[in-house]
Amino acid sequence: MKKLFAALLCSLFFLSGSNLALATQPSYEDVPDYEWYVEYVEEVTLRGWMTGVDETHFSPDSPVTRAAVITVLWRMEGKPQPTAPASFTDIDPEDPEMWYDEAAAWAREAGVASGYEDGAFRGNRPVTREELASFLFKYAQYKGQPTAEGALGLFQDAEAISDWAEEAIRHVVGMGLIQGNDAGYLHPQSTAKRVELAAILVRMDTPAAG
Numbered sequence: 037m038k039k040l041f042a043a044l045l046c047s048l049f050f051l052s053g054s055n056l057a058l059a060t061q062p063s064y065e066d067v068p069d070y071e072w073y074v075e076y077v078e079e080v081t082l083r084g085w086m087t088g089v090d091e092t093h094f095s096p097d098s099p100v101t102r103a104a105v106i107t108v109l110w111r112m113e114g115k116p117q118p119t120a121p122a123s124f125t126d127i128d129p130e131d132p133e134m135w136y137d138e139a140a141a142w143a144r145e146a147g148v149a150s151g152y153e154d155g156a157f158r159g160n161r162p163v164t165r166e167e168l169a170s171f172l173f174k175y176a177q178y179k180g181q182p183t184a185e186g187a188l189g190l191f192q193d194a195e196a197i198s199d200w201a202e203e204a205i206r207h208v209v210g211m212g213l214i215q216g217n218d219a220g221y222l223h224p225q226s227t228a229k230r231v232e233l234a235a236i237l238v239r240m241d242t243p244a245a246g
Contacts, residue, residue, distance in 0.1 A: 086108055103160060106148060118141035
């Protein structure tokens with residue numbers, strides 16, 4: 037009887053350990069082990085900052101939306117409760133499909149997002165790399181972080197950066213959050229990808245050496 041009880045305990049131990057491993061080691065079919073971003077994707081998933089588009093797919097090359105940006109920053113901040121509902125004309129807190137309403141309300145209160153002139157937020161709209169930089173810069177200001185001064189002249193396409201985004205781009209480049217490619221192009225007007233956002237979030241949370 038004692039041997040049977042011990043065997044049952046061992047079985048439970050290995051089963052629980054297996055379940056724990058599955059819960060703490062995310063695996064996506066579209067994130068191969070050989071890709072440069074696999075550790076970034078695993079890290080943001082484990083921390084709960086980003087989730088897959090379903091249980092087995094992360095969709096690394098899909099565009100980053102405005103709703104996704106404010107939501108991951110809100111999660112990084114610990115999901116603080118806003119003092120009032122989101123005051124954007126296209127966000128209804130009572131709509132069960134409006135999954136980012138709390139994040140949008142927080143982002144507006146924190147000065148991370150301001151919306152458009154017509155009062156809309158347009159959460160499903162993809163963001164460019166310079167628009168993402170603007171969100172990140174405003175978040176750094178909210179956190180009271182010092183502004184970095186990256187050298188934009190190092191990039192072949194520095195002239196493509198919009199005037200309104202230059203300060204934000206200088207900051208994210210100086211902080212090492214957004215980087216150019218091997219050919220020296222920053223591509224500020226290109227749509228940001230989910231995998232790029234994952235890498236940025238981990239870099240934001242990694243203390244600089246020195």
